[in-house]
Amino acid sequence: MAADADTAFAHSPPHAMTHPCLSCGACCASFRVDFSVHESQAQGGRVPAGLAEEVTDHTCRMRGTDWARPRCAALVGKVGEKAHCGIYEWRPSPCREFAAGSDACNRVRVRHGMQALDSGLL
Secondary structure: OOOOHHHHHOOOOOOOOOOHHHHOOOHHHOOOOEEEHHHEHHHOOOEOHHHEEEOOOOEEEEOOOOOOOOOOOOEEOOOOOOOEEOOHHHOOHHHHHOOOOOHHHHHHHHHOOOOOOOHHHO
């Protein structure tokens, strides 16, 4: 998800919609998420150790993201309805760098039956 998705809507008027990432979850159910072992709690990082599995001496992977139909173990809720990251504050760098409204975001939203986001509204 976009780095600090909440920030984009922090200064929105009270009638503004909730950030679309808070009901989507398509990115969490579409990609393999690999990251440096140094991001895991076991190595002094912030990603909860129980949700990461070591793949190599240098790489960890979020549990659930290596399946034919990936679903990150940290995803809470149903994709497209009320879905969010259960470890948002401690998520790994690929998740922090994933941008809401990007081409990749819109492709997976459509794949999960949702409309693409208008990046001008984010």
